[in-house]
Amino acid sequence: xxELLYTPxxxxxxxxxxxxxxxxxxxxxxxxxxxxxxxxxxxxxxxIEIAKAKGFVEFVDGKKYAPGDKVYVNQKNKAVIFAxxxxxxxxxxxxxxxxxxxxxxxxxRPNPLYEDGNMAYFKTHYYGGIRKYQWTAIPLxxxxxxxxxxxxxxxxxxxxxxxxxxFYITDLLPHLAKDAKPIHGEDLNIIIGSAYDKENKEDKxxxxxxxxxxxxxxxxxSDFQTAELTIVPxxxxxxxxxxxxxxxxxxxxxxxxxxPALSSLLSLENPEKTCVAVLVxxxxxxxxxxxxxxxxFITDFLLALCDGYNSRVAFKNSAAVSADVxxxxxPTFASVYEKRNAxxxxxxxxxxxxxxHGGKAGASDACPxxxxxxxxxxxxxxxxxxxCELGRIDAGGGGTVAQYIADRNIEVVDIGVAMLxxxxxxxxASKTDIxxxxxxxxxxxxxx
Ligand code: MN
Ligand code: MN
Numbered sequence: 001x002x003e004l005l006y007t008p009x010x011x012x013x014x015x016x017x018x019x020x021x022x023x024x025x026x027x028x029x030x031x032x033x034x035x036x037x038x039x040x041x042x043x044x045x046x047x048i049e050i051a052k053a054k055g056f057v058e059f060v061d062g063k064k065y066a067p068g069d070k071v072y073v074n075q076k077n078k079a080v081i082f083a084x085x086x087x088x089x090x091x092x093x094x095x096x097x098x099x100x101x102x103x104x105x106x107x108x109r110p111n112p113l114y115e116d117g118n119m120a121y122f123k124t125h126y127y128g129g130i131r132k133y134q135w136t137a138i139p140l141x142x143x144x145x146x147x148x149x150x151x152x153x154x155x156x157x158x159x160x161x162x163x164x165x166x167f168y169i170t171d172l173l174p175h176l177a178k179d180a181k182p183i184h185g186e187d188l189n190i191i192i193g194s195a196y197d198k199e200n201k202e203d204k205x206x207x208x209x210x211x212x213x214x215x216x217x218x219x220x221x222s223d224f225q226t227a228e229l230t231i232v233p234x235x236x237x238x239x240x241x242x243x244x245x246x247x248x249x250x251x252x253x254x255x256x257x258x259x260p261a262l263s264s265l266l267s268l269e270n271p272e273k274t275c276v277a278v279l280v281x282x283x284x285x286x287x288x289x290x291x292x293x294x295x296x297f298i299t300d301f302l303l304a305l306c307d308g309y310n311s312r313v314a315f316k317n318s319a320a321v322s323a324d325v326x327x328x329x330x331p332t333f334a335s336v337y338e339k340r341n342a343x344x345x346x347x348x349x350x351x352x353x354x355x356x357h358g359g360k361a362g363a364s365d366a367c368p369x370x371x372x373x374x375x376x377x378x379x380x381x382x383x384x385x386x387x388c389e390l391g392r393i394d395a396g397g398g399g400t401v402a403q404y405i406a407d408r409n410i411e412v413v414d415i416g417v418a419m420l421x422x423x424x425x426x427x428x429a430s431k432t433d434i435x436x437x438x439x440x441x442x443x444x445x446x447x448x
Contacts, residue, residue, distance in 0.1 A: 011436065023434075023435035027247060029263065033046065041077050043279070044079065047101075051262070059073045079279060083274060084265060094273060102281045104127060105130075107230050108227065111224065115204070115205040120193040141232050146224070156217070249427060252427040257416045264445060272446075294407075320412040326388055341388055344386065350385070350388040355390060355397065358397065366402075367411065371413055377444065381443035400414050
């Protein structure tokens with residue numbers, strides 16, 4: 001009578017030996033994606049590079065496209081849309097996956113440079129939801145661009161190469177931490193140097209730092225005001241555990257869904273419907289801004305694809321997977337989960353009918369007809385999945401880009417890899433779940 005009852009499945013019960021190997025092999029590509037795309041800008045550049053190798057070309061608004069054509073739209077180097085044109089009319093709807101490529105981090109402020117206590121520092125402003133203490137006493141990289149008034153751009157990437165120096169935020173020694181206060185945003189100051197020339201009179205270390213930067217990049221202090229520099233963890237993606245079944249990395253949220261959304265799209269040849277992968281910026285701070293999910297550039301691209309067909313019908317018939325992570329049950333912190341409705345590691349991508357907080361506030365609560373149709377497609381294509389909520393009622397909550405897709409009258413549900421230590425500088429996800437997310441996106445693109 002076991003069919004009467006629902007029992008969650010674990011990939012290690014279900015996967016064949018070949019499929020396990022395929023999953024682990026797939027994750028080698030994912031680790032490269034992680035290490036090459038620590039910021040949204042780096043992620044856009046790397047995504048376009050691998051898509052171009054698969055025949056994708058830059059989309060030209062107004063140009064006629066034929067089934068099988070592969071295009072991309074680069075939005076300000078910080079968000080990107082990829083599409084494969086389908087055989088069906090746009091009025092049959094688009095099959096869309098949407099994931100985000102920004103992650104919590106520390107941004108460098110417009111006037112960042114100061115010296116104190118024989119050291120030079122950069123002031124930072126944290127981006128997204130972080131637990132501030134986690135960013136102290138770990139190796140950090142500096143990545144970004146300095147846009148100069150003469151129209152040129154200087155690319156900065158220090159800390160990622162084995163031979164590079166790294167950057168550092170101090171923490172209080174335990175010996176003096178008896179009455180310690182929590183780490184605040186204004187405490188997250190980056191140490192950038194301590195040396196100087198004897199000739200320097202005032203601001204000796206600041207001047208020494210600017211001399212170095214001027215020599216290498218041709219910049220002066222005011223150029224920071226027109227820069228976008230971010231501090232991210234310097235650590236690379238690594239296998240975790242004796243069995244190598246997990247991956248530790250910065251930025252799994254949400255590259256762990258961005259990569260499957262992209263890799264599955266890149267594997268499509270002549271799909272029935274036009275398939276679209278949207279990789280957006282700014283999800284971690286509310287999806288606002290010109291590169292976020294709320295920006296018109298996404299609607300404009302879909303309208304351009306409609307090309308003379310009725311766009312209202314196209315949108316109404318479209319479907320989307322809002323591909324974003326969920327929290328996996330963590331036995332060490334069991335009290336914030338409701339075990340029956342929590343996602344579990346190695347049980348497949350987690351389908352979240354609604355997110356939100358305090359009585360589902362702010363949630364895009366997906367239609368049951370839609371989720372049932374998707375689940376049927378996943379069953380027919382041997383895709384594992386689980387249904388979950390983020391955590392215990394009133395323990396907190398969260399949101400995704402789903403609501404901004406629903407605003408466009410496109411049916412949508414959140415599905416993503418369930419992970420541990422979300423938003424930490426080094427997060428954890430499982431290889432079978434990551435691979436299954438690729439399989440899920442592909443089944444959705446090809447069969448919805
Ligand atoms: Mn996310
Ligand atoms: Mn997040």
